[in-house]
Amino acid sequence: MTALLFSNATLPGSDDITRQEFANGSVMLTRPNNSSPAVAIRGYLPPGSAAEAPEKYGLANFMTSMLMAGTSRHAFRELHDEIESMGASLSIGAGGLATSFAGQCLREDLSHFLKIIREVFSEPSFPAKQFQRIKTQLLTVLAIQAQDTAAMADQAFDRAIYREHPYAIPDLGFPQTLQLITREDLAAFHQRYLGPAGLVVAISGGIQPQEALDAFNETLGAWKNINQQPQPELPPVEPLRGITREHIMLAEKSQTDLVMGTFAPKTTGPDYLPAQLGNEILGQFGMMGRIGESVREKAGLAYYAQSELGVGLGPTTWQIVAGVNPKNLEKAIELIRGELSRFTSELVTEEELADVRSAVVGRLPLSLESNAGVASALLNLERYQYSLDYIRELPARLTAVTREDILRAAQTYWQLENMVIASAGVALDD
């Protein structure tokens, strides 16, 4: 097994994580950090943008943006005054499958802060004045995004790879669909889908488990929405056939952003850990792995060039992203394809495997040193239905991954003749 440079007992496990299910369908996990004066909260609950109707794309994100625009008890300014006066912060956003939220506060304010979070979720008033203002803000965000080469390349990639699947649609929707959304749509969507069934909250920081449980029990644990419906099941994705090339033309841009990719293995499936270690070798380890070495270090073509393995409950992707001068775009694609060819035809070396295994294990205490890092890790234990000792067991699981496992995963998911290549920048012949 990979030699550990730290004691496994310092990682979160069943002896220091408290997990509690509540009658309303919610789950809370907590782990204390006695040295901290603050508390981090991470959570998710239904719905996500996958529950939207096509003519109302952007509805889930618009609804979550409006949750903090005012409640039946507090107008916009009063609500934010409550939060900001505590020195607390709360952000809420919609993803494909769920609404996620992140917050933090000083430990003495936790009970009050959870009360505010419950109010925001359960009693939004969707005030008319804020509705128009936030719609304008969202339209402005879309306008800014339309000039962002990285965002546009990402969107082109998602459209090409997911096609008819809901994940092909950007979470923010489109200007024309946002314009059609009414306050009534937001209220109906909220009432139908947002509720405690499926709510998971992780709390980490200077608070004892019983105090956290009590505070949760009185607030989010007592929340009810009798109208809550399950959101629609996600359809399957269609496998890739052939190479799809997309380019979004944006004038007067110095850099072109590139996204190349395919579908990733299921996060909870047996191929995931081999793919994770393989991805480290391909485009993460050290200065962006083999891809970084080839495209940035040797050829000097890009400031960044790396691979990214998706994680999530729905279908995810395995991508290579790079930012290059427009005249170097084709050369960068060629170099990346060369690395992919090697990755899918040769075993990684023993040294490479030992390096990345050691890196992934060694990174654990660093990723878990902050309250936010611990809260995010606890949330993932619940999201993927891992045991409470999963993090402590991870080093042994990674040790069991072989070079052959990695090659098998590489060959299963990367096929040079089946992939999406998307870019955004000046016209290709410029």
Next chain:
Amino acid sequence: MNEKLITFTLENGLTLLIREIHTAPIVSCWVWYGIGSRNEVPGKTGLSHWVEHMQFKGTSQRSASWMDHAIARLGGHWNAFTSADWTTYFETLPASALETALALEADRMRGSLFDPDEVETERTVILSEREGLENDPLFLLNQAVQLRAFREHPYRNEVIGAKEDLLALTRDDLFGHYRNYYQPANALLCLVGDIDPQQALSLTQRYFGNIQSQPIHKNIPAPEEEPPTFERVDLRGPGDATFVEIAWRAPKGNSEDFFAFTILESLLTGPSSLNMFGGGGISNRTSRLYLALVEKELAVSVNGSLNASTDPGTFTINLTKHPARSVCKLLSALDNEIEKIQSKPVAQAEIDRAVKQAKALFAYSSDNITNHGFWMGYANSFADYSWFTSYVERLAAVTPEMVADTARKYLRPDARVVGVYTPNGKEL
């Protein structure tokens, strides 16, 4: 948490700061050099940042991939940053691997190769980095505003350097810059985390003790205390959103005015963390300018930015204009709010609230060992560590009169640069 700081200076002038924090089996090692774009001269902008890139390219003892893999294999992370005032390198890794970080940093303090082929490869990487920045209208606007906010002081230049300079700089320029500024007497080593101080001191002596310091020829610009004269700069480019940036002169970090200015910034545009690694922010929905500009639908967003700098710098406000309003109306409403804070003392309760927010931001960023390493070095770049430890206390000492005085002194309508980015095809 042990707040005690151990300070030690080696014979060669290297200053060592050690702080023990035993909450996680982690250590963060930071080397801060007193060199940044502030010390660069016209025609040679971007040198400090490019040298920072070359510090990852290997030494006679260690190849680039050896260094990179040694840290990554431990699960550690390392990086470097160049600012106007400093250049810093850090490694955060398991506590038992402190020696790896110290050996690496000592080696590259004097032993980096600056291989001519690597210099050329890196030229295109840095040009690519710059091209990525140029894609963003806010970078272009900030570049234009800063250029006018200072007459001569190098704070007017972007840290990454001007494109024409990046095309012209030579390997000799870079190596000369490196050999002159990368010396123990121009460096501060900060060690924080699960550390045995005696062992850390002994390792520091072993790896850094034999490095000799040579005389340093440091280009120190005259501080530009006087504010800019009023100027408006207009840029045009692709897109649909209009952005406005306003820059005023701001006090340097190590001045009494800085703390009153921090409260002033918090009241106008919301609290902000000075920490590069965040720890999370607090929203600004109840700040005066949000209420006056965004709530009144003149702007879609408002943000402020104040840095603790070595010399007097700038305080900037960035606005995204509401699509149905004019820049003129937006600026007029902004001026009204500033006039209010200049003419009428704020309530003590507003200051108390800003202090509580600053205290919370400190708490959020303090559960991370890497952040502590940042603070130790950053505070020393323009003051000393007591600046950090007394920060909240000094904010609490700010009075309503001090806020009004500071607003009157710095936020003058005739002493600012206003930059406007207007999308092609739209009226100015």
